[in-house]
Amino acid sequence: MRPPLVLREHTATEVEINDALARRVPIVTGGRIGVRPAAEPGRYFIDTAQYVGSVVLDDLPILVRPKIPLHNLFLLLTVGVPSDSWRDEWFGHDRDESLLASIAEFFARTAERTLARGLLHSYRVQHAPLVALRGRLDLAATFRQPGIVSPVPCSYDDFTVDIDENRVLRAATRQLLRLAGVAATTRSVLLRLLVRLEGVADVHVDGEAVRDLLDRRITRLNSYYEPALRLSEIILRNASLIDRSGRAEASAFLLDMNALFQRFLTERLRQALVGRLEVQAEPREHLDRDRQIVIEPDLVFAADGERRYVGDVKYKLSPPGRAYNSDLYQLLAYCTALGLDEGLLIYCLRDETDLRSAPKAGIGEYVVRRVGTRLRTYHLDMSGGMEDVERSISGLADWIAHRSTARRARPGRPVAEVSARVAERRPIPIGG
Numbered sequence: 001m002r003p004p005l006v007l008r009e010h011t012a013t014e015v016e017i018n019d020a021l022a023r024r025v026p027i028v029t030g031g032r033i034g035v036r037p038a039a040e041p042g043r044y045f046i047d048t049a050q051y052v053g054s055v056v057l058d059d060l061p062i063l064v065r066p067k068i069p070l071h072n073l074f075l076l077l078t079v080g081v082p083s084d085s086w087r088d089e090w091f092g093h094d095r096d097e098s099l100l101a102s103i104a105e106f107f108a109r110t111a112e113r114t115l116a117r118g119l120l121h122s123y124r125v126q127h128a129p130l131v132a133l134r135g136r137l138d139l140a141a142t143f144r145q146p147g148i149v150s151p152v153p154c155s156y157d158d159f160t161v162d163i164d165e166n167r168v169l170r171a172a173t174r175q176l177l178r179l180a181g182v183a184a185t186t187r188s189v190l191l192r193l194l195v196r197l198e199g200v201a202d203v204h205v206d207g208e209a210v211r212d213l214l215d216r217r218i219t220r221l222n223s224y225y226e227p228a229l230r231l232s233e234i235i236l237r238n239a240s241l242i243d244r245s246g247r248a249e250a251s252a253f254l255l256d257m258n259a260l261f262q263r264f265l266t267e268r269l270r271q272a273l274v275g276r277l278e279v280q281a282e283p284r285e286h287l288d289r290d291r292q293i294v295i296e297p298d299l300v301f302a303a304d305g306e307r308r309y310v311g312d313v314k315y316k317l318s319p320p321g322r323a324y325n326s327d328l329y330q331l332l333a334y335c336t337a338l339g340l341d342e343g344l345l346i347y348c349l350r351d352e353t354d355l356r357s358a359p360k361a362g363i364g365e366y367v368v369r370r371v372g373t374r375l376r377t378y379h380l381d382m383s384g385g386m387e388d389v390e391r392s393i394s395g396l397a398d399w400i401a402h403r404s405t406a407r408r409a410r411p412g413r414p415v416a417e418v419s420a421r422v423a424e425r426r427p428i429p430i431g432g
Contacts, residue, residue, distance in 0.1 A: 002059050002060050002061070004061040004062065004063045004098075005017075005060065005061070005062045005063070006063045006065060007046060007048050007062065007063065007064045007065070008048065008064070008065055008066075008067060009048050009049075009050060009051065009052045009064055009065070009066055009067055009257060010048065010049065010050060010067070010316060011047075011048055012045045012046070012047045012048075013045065013046050013048075014038050014043055014044070014045050015043065015044060015045075015046055016042055016043050017042075017044060017060070018042070019042075021057055021058075021060060022035045022037075022044045023035075024057055024250065025046065025055065025057065025062070028055060028057060028240070028250045028251070028252050029051075029055060029240075029252050029254060030240065030252075032049065032051050032254055032256075033046060033047065033048055033049070033051060033055065033064070033254070034046070034047040034049070035047070046062075048064045050256060050257045050258045050315060050316065051064060051254040051255065051256060051257070052064045052065060052066040052073070052099060052254070052255050052257060053099050053100060053238070053252070053253045053254040053255050054098055054099060054100040054181050054252070054253050054254075055250075055251070055252045055253075055254070056179075056180040056181060056250060056251050056252075057250050058250070061098075061180070061181060063098060063099070064099075064254070065099070066099070066257065068348075068382040068383065069382075069383065070099070070102065071385075071386060072382050072383075072386060072389060073099070073255075073260075074102075074106070075264070075386050075389060076257075076260040076261060076263075076264040077103075077231075077234060077255075077260065078227075078230070079230075079263055079264050079267045079268075098181050099253070099255070100179065100181045100182065100253045101181055101182060101183050101186070103231070103234070103235065103253070104176045104179075104181075104182045104183070104186045104190075105183065105185075105186045105189075106231065107172065107176065107228070107231040107232070107235060108176075108186050108189040108190050108193065109189070110227050110228045110231055111169055111172075111173070111193055111228045111231075112189055112192070112193060114169075114224060114225055114227070114228040115169075115193065115196050115197075117224055119161050119166065119196065119197075120161070120163065120165050120166060120221075120222055120225060121159055121160065121161055121163070122159070122160070122163045122165075122221075122222075123157040123158065123159055123160075124157070124158055124160050124162060124163055125155065125156075125157060125158075126155070126156055126157075126158045127141065127153070127154070127155050128153075128154055128156075129141070129151035129152065129153050129154070130151055130152055130154045131150060131151055131152070132152065133152050133154060134154045134156045136154065136155045136156065137152070137153065137154065137155070138153035138154055138155040141153030160199070161197075161199045161200055162199060162200050162201050163200075164213055164217070164430040165213070165222055165225050165229065166197055166200040167200055167201060167203055167205060167430050168205055168209075168210050168213065168229055168232045168233075168236075168430065169193070169197060169200075169225075169228055169229070169232060170193075170194065170197045170200045170201075170202065171202070171203065171204070171205035171232070171236060172205075172231070172232035172235045172236055173190050173193045173194055173197070174194070174202065175235055175236060175239050176190055176235060176239075177190050177191070177194075178241060178251070179239060179241065179251045179253060180251055181251075181253075203430065205236055205430050206236060206237070207233050207234075207236045207237025207238075209430050210229060210232055210233040210236060210237075210430075211233055213229065213430070214226070214229055214230065214233065234255070235253075238253055238254055238255055238256075239251070239252070239253045240252050240253075257315050258314075258315045258316070260315075261313065261315040261348055261382075262298055262313040262315070265299075265313050265346060265380070265393070266279065266281045266298070266299060266313070268390075268393045268397075269299065269393065269396070269397050269400070272393060272394055272397035272398075273301070273397050273400070273401060276303070276401045277301045277302065277303050277308070277309075277400070277401055277404055278301070278302045278303065279299060279300075279301060280299070280300040280301075280302060280307075281298070281299065282296040282297065282298060283296065283297065283300050284296055285297070285337055285338065286337065287333055287336075287337045295333060295334060295337055297310050297311070297312060297334045297338070298311060298312045298313045299311035299312070299313065300338070301400060301404050303404060303405075307338055307339075307340070308340075308404035308405075309340065309342065309343070309344070309400060309403060309404040310331070310334045310335060310338055310340055310343040310344070311343065311344040311345070311346055311400070312327065312330060312331050312334065312343070312344070312345050312346070313346050314327055314345060314346065314347050314348070315347075315348045316347075316348070322364070322377070323345050323347070323364070323366070323375075323377050327345055328345070328366060328375050331343045331344075331345055331375050332368060332373060332375060335373050335375070336373070341372065341373055341374065342373065342374040342375075342376065342403065343373075343374075343375060343376070344376045344377070344378060344400070345375065345376070345377045345378070346377075346378050346380060346396070347377060347378070347379045347380070348379075348380055348382050363376055363377070363378050363399065364376065364377040364378075365377075378396060378399075380392055380393070380396065
């Protein structure tokens with residue numbers, strides 16, 4: 001395999017690759033990484049946008065590295081996982097060139113530790129034709145085969161390891177084994193996991209099904225599976241491959257840093273503001289009176305039945321260290337629609353370049369002419385240690401709580417109800 005082509009997120013790097021590889025990169029990555037021709041023949045610009053991870057095309061590995069330290073990327077990835085479940089795992093990973101190798105090792109160790117506590121069993125409804133009646137008569141199957149006495153269509157509860165939680169772990173393990181770039185030592189652990197999960201069906205599992213499982217079906221009995229399930233969701237949602245004749249000829253594992261940063265900040269602010277403010281994530285609202293233009297602010301902060309403050313999260317900092325005009329227009333629309341006279345843009349500071357361009361990484365302010373709406377900006381420094389990041393978020397939460405106590409909707413404007421409106425939906429099945 002050739003030496004890896006190392007790129008950075010949010011860059012357009014000129015490289016020398018053949019035309020066939022240039023055409024395949026957008027296909028394998030689902031359009032997330034773009035390729036455009038440069039001035040010289042045989043040279044192309046690869047646009048990584050907000051994605052980090054790895055892509056393998058034949059014998060060419062492409063590594064897209066984040067601008068934030070890798071331990072802080074792990075911090076973004078582990079939303080909802082107790083810190084004592086993972087903080088020891090990232091030690092030494094900053095020196096690893098491959099994000100996929102780090103994630104795979106992280107998952108393998110977490111899953112191995114999970115299964116060491118015992119393989120989870122539970123009851124699963126089974127339908128099968130049997131010689132003797134077991135459980136309940138499957139009436140629907142009986143009516144489909146009138147006059148047949150044996151075998152008897154039965155429906156029964158089976159205490160088994162073939163349950164959703166184990167199916168998710170098996171699917172994530174198999175997906176990692178099919179991706180290039182996973183270290184040999186990690187593959188050995190993954191193969192041991194497959195042996196441990198013997199008796200669990202191989203079924204297709206997608207990230208949405210795992211998210212549904214995490215949101216709706218984590219209980220006291222299966223809570224020790226949660227760290228491994230959250231990592232499984234990341235793997236199943238972000239890994240893809242092109243498979244021909246049972247062999248992965250091209251594969252990609254890419255993380256959307258915009259989505260990761262927004263989800264991380266939402267959950268951390270929600271934890272920090274418990275008992276002070278309710279944090280609503282992307283509530284659906286309308287900009288116009290006729291309710292034709294839909295808006296979904298990233299963050300809305302509410303208290304006492306009123307929405308007090310609105311925020312928008314942006315992972316990418318503008319070059320001069322100030323807000324993009326388009327971001328300010330968007331925030332102004334949110335403030336106007338929600339009847340608020342102030343809102344906040346939260347940007348991410350990621351490296352020394354950002355720090356030089358934004359020397360005052362605190363609260364900035366723009367006051368809109370005529371109406372007086374205040375559009376504030378905050379730069380969250382993600383270039384330091386994890387404790388520094390947590391302290392910055394705690395300080396930001398205190399500042400938002402302070403600003404929200406004095407904020408009220410403008411007179412004459414309707415205030416939407418605060419309670420979350422979650423549509424009822426059935427659990428997403430995993431496998432058959």
